[in-house]
Amino acid sequence: MRIKHLLPPLLALLIVGCASVGEVATVPPQTQAADRTLANGHAREAARAYEAQMADAGSSLRSVLAVRAANAWQLAGEHAAARRDFAQVDPKHLGGADGVRYRLLGAEFAIADGHPAQATAGLNLADGAIPAELSARWQRARAIALEASGDRFGAAAALAVLAQTESRHQAIASRQRIRKLLQGVNDATLAHDAAALPAGHPLYPDAAHALMARGLPLPHPLAASAVSLHPERPPADDDGYRPPLKVAVLLPTTGSVAIAGAAVRDGFMTAYYAETRRRPELKFYDSSDSAGGALDAYRKAVADGCDFVVGPLGREQVSALFARADVTVPILALNRSDKPAPPASESFALAPEDEGIAAAHRLLGKHLQRTIVFASRDDNATRALAAFREAYAAGGGVIAAEATIADNGPNYGPILKDTLAKTGDQYDAIFIALKAPAARMLASQLPVDGYRPVPRVATSLILVGGGNARLDQELDGIEYPELAWLLHPVNGLPDAGSLGGKLPSVRGGGLRLFAFGADAWRLTAYMEALAVSPQASVSGATGELHLDGLGNVSRDSAWAVFAGGRGRPVQDDALRLEPAASNAP
Numbered sequence: 001m002r003i004k005h006l007l008p009p010l011l012a013l014l015i016v017g018c019a020s021v022g023e024v025a026t027v028p029p030q031t032q033a034a035d036r037t038l039a040n041g042h043a044r045e046a047a048r049a050y051e052a053q054m055a056d057a058g059s060s061l062r063s064v065l066a067v068r069a070a071n072a073w074q075l076a077g078e079h080a081a082a083r084r085d086f087a088q089v090d091p092k093h094l095g096g097a098d099g100v101r102y103r104l105l106g107a108e109f110a111i112a113d114g115h116p117a118q119a120t121a122g123l124n125l126a127d128g129a130i131p132a133e134l135s136a137r138w139q140r141a142r143a144i145a146l147e148a149s150g151d152r153f154g155a156a157a158a159l160a161v162l163a164q165t166e167s168r169h170q171a172i173a174s175r176q177r178i179r180k181l182l183q184g185v186n187d188a189t190l191a192h193d194a195a196a197l198p199a200g201h202p203l204y205p206d207a208a209h210a211l212m213a214r215g216l217p218l219p220h221p222l223a224a225s226a227v228s229l230h231p232e233r234p235p236a237d238d239d240g241y242r243p244p245l246k247v248a249v250l251l252p253t254t255g256s257v258a259i260a261g262a263a264v265r266d267g268f269m270t271a272y273y274a275e276t277r278r279r280p281e282l283k284f285y286d287s288s289d290s291a292g293g294a295l296d297a298y299r300k301a302v303a304d305g306c307d308f309v310v311g312p313l314g315r316e317q318v319s320a321l322f323a324r325a326d327v328t329v330p331i332l333a334l335n336r337s338d339k340p341a342p343p344a345s346e347s348f349a350l351a352p353e354d355e356g357i358a359a360a361h362r363l364l365g366k367h368l369q370r371t372i373v374f375a376s377r378d379d380n381a382t383r384a385l386a387a388f389r390e391a392y393a394a395g396g397g398v399i400a401a402e403a404t405i406a407d408n409g410p411n412y413g414p415i416l417k418d419t420l421a422k423t424g425d426q427y428d429a430i431f432i433a434l435k436a437p438a439a440r441m442l443a444s445q446l447p448v449d450g451y452r453p454v455p456r457v458a459t460s461l462i463l464v465g466g467g468n469a470r471l472d473q474e475l476d477g478i479e480y481p482e483l484a485w486l487l488h489p490v491n492g493l494p495d496a497g498s499l500g501g502k503l504p505s506v507r508g509g510g511l512r513l514f515a516f517g518a519d520a521w522r523l524t525a526y527m528e529a530l531a532v533s534p535q536a537s538v539s540g541a542t543g544e545l546h547l548d549g550l551g552n553v554s555r556d557s558a559w560a561v562f563a564g565g566r567g568r569p570v571q572d573d574a575l576r577l578e579p580a581a582s583n584a585p
Helices: 002-016 029-039 043-054 059-075 079-086 096-112 116-122 132-148 152-163 168-183 187-196 204-213 258-274 291-303 315-322 352-365 379-394 413-423 436-445 469-475 510-532
Strands: 246-251 281-286 308-310 331-333 370-375 398-404 429-433 456-458 478-482 544-547 553-556 558-563 566-569
Touching: 029 043, 029 059, 043 059, 043 079, 059 079, 059 096, 079 096, 096 116, 096 132, 116 132, 132 152, 152 168, 152 187, 152 204, 168 204, 187 204, 246 258, 246 291, 258 510, 281 291, 291 315, 308 510, 315 331, 331 510, 352 379, 352 429, 352 456, 352 478, 352 553, 370 379, 370 413, 379 398, 379 429, 398 413, 413 436, 436 469, 469 558, 510 544
Parallel strands: 246 281, 246 308, 308 331, 370 398, 370 429, 429 456, 456 478
Antiparallel strands: 478 558, 544 553, 558 566
């Protein structure tokens, strides 16, 4: 306890700097030997070696030995011993790395004792003055102290510096933390602090993507050097078209999902052959429907000299690939994963989460900020609703009331009355995540149970079990996100309405997978342009495509509305919250 009470005055000294610097000791050979012991990873042995020399050392050398012993004990996890030796240090006898070591230890103790402001002050030193062997600890401590002090942007900046020296998996974890921190920074602070970053700061790409995700302008363009470019490829065309040289496509041709793989393949190849400019060599690999099949296909593609990989299609397959530390060739995965994407890789999916986010932005773009939610327990609905909640709340929206609707109905009256009572009649929109049969019954009963005719927005789950125009008239007026190609011609693709008669793979749900495959080709050709500028987008068959900076392809959906029991294009696209400024067609 006595040692702990000594820390505040010691920290105050290190924060303001020493008023005068005394004699700095010359380090004898036995101390250098202890330094080598520490460098070899034997922290406890080094700490004891430093302490053994302290008894016969003069005051200046004793301070050097004490700070090095404290540092070694700290690295060994012996924090009480570290504090004991730290208390014996006179900082005026420290210079160079020992002075930095003293500041770092003091800050680490201040963090542990709940004094983040003191720690932040002690760590206020230019990055160039920090020895390489202390840099990682310094930035990590600085990030913790700044976050605890409420400076999320500063914490993210420290982590961005740290990530440059970390292993791939450590850096991925740091980048995930950076993105979480930036999400908690308000718009004004984010814009101001991003503009104040020094040129070339490693945080700027993340800050730029965070700004773009909120529809805010960039203080300056994202440098091309922030992206892994490929000097072996021919230069990009004016519109950003710069495909790889040899592309591997990993799709299942055997197993239970082979039919889905065929639809994706046909869409990919149709868009590929519609391109008249230079096209890469393609090689297809059977990824089957297992994680092992996807890993084997990827290894074969790398061995065959492919410089870009599209696929695999399965969620577990994508996770298996993303978990590997030896992923060297960039991947455009055709599904989401709970694992972060490897460097220069992205995941692309027709995910329910995207539709939940799109619905939230749709409502917020119309200034509808109090919404009633009706959803089923379906996995698709659950995932869309979770994303809707987060995006809607982030934009200032409030869920006035929420109800779970069973698919089998038929009388929702008690649920509807109870839900309406919870709102106090304070609502201006309704969000629906239900299949068509349940949505039809809900829509028919809403006016009967006293609901006002407010705007209604659904996910595309509302199409499941639908298709009968006479019955679907109950859905008239409900808007839902739809694939652009199913509403109007896109990028020279064949007419969606007549394609099913010519191509068996696209019948039924295959149309959506065909469009998905077509966009996988477009992304392959424009991936570099999208990565260089967060403002760039590609107009695809599934919507407007861009990168979200989190390893995912983000999709701005087209919007349809039921009219006469059929989906029709919505004519007010200008109401989108985040319109994409396209640098590529």
